[in-house]
Amino acid sequence: MENLKIIGSEEWCVFKELGVPAIKARVDSGAKTSSIQATNLKIVNKGAQEWVKFEVNPLQENRSIAINCEARLIDRRMVKSSSGISEERLVVRTPVTMGDNTFDIELTLANRDTMEFRMLLGREALTDRYIVNPAVNYQIQEFTDEEITEKYKPYYKEKTGLKIALLASNPNLYSNKRLMEAAEARGHEIVFLNVEQAYMKLDAHSPEIRYRGGNILKDFDAVIPRIKPAVTFYGCAVIRQFNNLGVYCQNSAESITQSRDKLFASQLFSKNDIHIPITGFAKSPMDTKDLIKMVNGAPLIIKLLESTQGKGVVLAETNKAAESVINAFKSVNTNILVQEFIKEANGQDIRCFVVNGKVVASMQRQAEKGEFRANIHQGGKASMIKITQEEKKLALKATKALNLAVAGVDIIRSNKGPLLLEVNSSPGLEGIENATGKDIANEMIKAIERKLKFS
Template sequence: MTNGEFNKLIVGSEEWCSFPDIHIPAVKARVDSGAKTSSLHAFNINTFRKGTELWVSFEVHPLQNNRKVTIRCEAKAVDRRSVKSSTGISEKRYVIQTTLNLNGQQWPIELTLANRDSMGYRMLLGREAMIGRMLVDPSSSFCLGELNQDKLNEYYGSTSNQTSGLKIGLLASNPDLYSNRRLMEAGEERGHEMIFLNIKQCYMKLDAENPEVHYRGGHLLSSLDAVIPRIKPSVTFYGCALTRHFESLDTYTLNSAEAIAQSRDKLYSLQLLLKNGLDIPTTGFANSPMDTNDLIEMVGGAPLIVKLLEGAQGRGVVLAETKKAAESVINAFKSLRANLLVQEFIKEARGKDLRCFVIDGKVVASIERQASPGEFRANIHQGGTASVVKVTAEEKKLAIKASKTLGLKVAGVDIIRSDKGPLLLEVNSSPGLEGIETATGRDIAGEMIRAIEKKLNWKPAMPEAVATNNLETEQV
């Protein structure tokens, strides 16, 4: 071992560090020499000017598995670069330069700012920050010392949970999905009692004088202030029936059963949108194979899109590049007695579309989704990428009017840019949070909880609560 190596820090796979310039006294870092650039958890990221310099303000939850503690930071932006995570989602991230303090030694490093709620560690220490300064022993942890809870309480104060707010049920199917975890966390961090309700384990009593909803084991769900329906397509009928029953009990639902049912019927929702003067790609629908040829010509011929009415997250959507291929796909779907739409192909979109997230009649965030190589449709669930985009006033107006037309208080509105102007693709009543929160750094789950508070005239008294623990690494 050389003299230089004797002077290097020996670190494990995880270590505690701090950032004095942005007032973070302690954060646990995942040490990962496979990642080039270091990354810090950040949300509510906004830019502003100090003279001619671009700065960013952002908020940080510095403690792993805890979203009660929030620190607001400001730093000069030194770059904005494209980053691709291990999940395959890429987005543009702001880069800051700040001082890293590790075991009393300090030096400047670059940090990309990213929402790391889907990952376990609030900080990722990449190899650019390590070069010439440390050696990694991946079999060890906290080679530079561990911080106990007393020390963390000294830095951040007590972080015990309190629930003095509303009682909110999350009506969904899988508690481990990112969106469902985030909604549970967002409610808890604002002092509410959050209850996960598995749709299939709820059942109803229909009675004129005493209607009820019961949960597994006979537990009576009678004291909920609000319900957030997150209903997957395969249980739409029963999920809407439950939501409707909660409404009959005067429980506030973030989206109504009627609005969800309308949005899930793709044909009916398109008819409603058109009736209200909203533009969509030219679309055809038929029930007989004899109409296949005219159906194809109706939308301008091939290439065209064939969609299953019951499809979700890009499944059941096929690009037919020739008339013969279109006939084969349409007749194959019809032979299975599947309801389908055919839609004109917007070539100039180049595999891109927009997702506008609407809450209470306002676009709170928007992203542009790019199809993965070889695909025609943008879909981050199938390897596509997402990046922050500034939508036009016309696109915002389109998204807001679409959600209002279907009666949705929360909606993911998909728009495609064409030579004719923006066109509506569809409106989703249970839009996913991971892609848009990761790309924008916005606390969308928190915005949904605040919409409930506003409707029920509840004034927030608590800051933040609990987070996730799903280890992932990223590469720049």
């Protein structure tokens, strides 16, 4: 015991054979085996031995530095993660240097992107060598930020901008063209990816996203998802895969899915004390009459659960008409919402464009004469408007409830105050940029820069 050195809860490790000049490790005597962050694992044969090639991103929150490593594979083990999930991990043995001491260590290769540290130092490496004092750090060796920068200088790529993927379906849409222009104007490389031409390799050791023709999609810093409703399920699967590979996605798959499910979104709004028009939902035609009464009777709005851009939204002007339409939808097993009609809005609503917790632009939309919905895609007219503080708070609260970084929030003015109509996770830019003169595409790119701390 007297000969054992004291180490802290965090220490620096050096792996000369792997080519890793320094990596910060969390010291955890509760874990048996040590672990290092590793991606793109590939097993190769060298004579009668199995070796594994892998990439290490040794610096937290910096995926631009990737070191190619290889080591002999000595084992495959079932390891329980901190979340309690057991998974098979590859195990290698390699020398580690801590201060003046160099010794062999076993490492499990794991994706630690979501962990605070890129390495975990377990008790097998500590036994007969160190005693842990959890109250201190860096007792063996400490590197300054300047020293770390110098050590990794050869690994930094010459880079003038970010590499961004615009994940959508039609490169010729106004919104997509504006985002491409805005990214390029700010010095970034932006690539249009048709979401339906991307496909995935689901594998614990070397997950991938490929594009038609077999090209592996990698080295992206960020993804801007603009998924059309018809491909929501597949598009969100691709977004999740990008996220699993450590790429920042401006809107997450979960937030997009929630926003597209009008029933679930309405329940979330209700839970978060966000005021919406009185809304009803029922399965059986036996409940139709009471459902209509519940939302204060006709006129009322009938919405398909997955409608968008004003499509799949019907105004029923009498109770009898409402009953017929509702039962017709139910007879073909189509899920709908029934919602009170806000007569005093006079066919007007407000679209607030939110980017990273800030309303960057607002416009008022007026429905065409004879129409009840103020949707620009259906002939509505747009004009700039100054929203109230109450409307601003409502827009931000709704966006936060769905955890969206970018959203178009539709609000209607009523005698009860502002009411939330819906939140769009892929809002169009054309109408609001033309109505307000604001460069919203530029705001979206700047938001990505701030999120990735790019300057």
